[in-house]
Amino acid sequence: MGKLFYDGSVEIDFEDRVLAHLQIVITAKLRRNESFLLSWRDDHSMGDGRSAIWLHPAVGLRYKYFGGRMPRINPAWIAALTDLANSAGGLYVVAEPDTEHVRTLDREAH
Template sequence: MGSLYYGDSAEPIGIEDRALAHLKVVISTKLRRNESFTLSWAHPETDVVGRSTIWLHPSIPLRFVFDEAEPPELSREWIEALARSANSTGGIALVDERISGPASLETARS
């Protein structure tokens, strides 16, 4: 389970490493373009029932922490789906990965 540290909050948002790696690509791209947007996710089964949304802006500190030392191979389809949702009025909706083919791209170590 990876962690997304948002703003000055000491409590991280827990996101599975593979999902966090895909989010990192989309979020970094949007913030590099100086674009603001929201990120929404359903609470894990071990948490209080519900969902959360945060506003992402280039001026708000953000840190990605992964439990795994090696980055996963990324799915181009999942990145594209997350990017499409990031460009919508609803912002990024963190959804499960849907594997439909061999389309993937190598990750760069960061």
């Protein structure tokens, strides 16, 4: 289970594979100096609700992965998440598109 840390006070758990895809989308938006909304489902221990934060390029952000290798990246999932990040509703995790007919990219951890 990976973690996204934001502004020194927000800590969000995501599976490593999900976090890797979110990192690509979030980094692309922030590099373009774009702010946007990120929302997620809370853990059952926190009431099983939803939370959201406004991501801004000037605020500190860190990713921590449980595993040592970067997961395979699904370009179709990146495209779907990017579309959401560019929408008025903001970025949130959706199911990964079927990868049977999708070319994936292998990336080594840096």
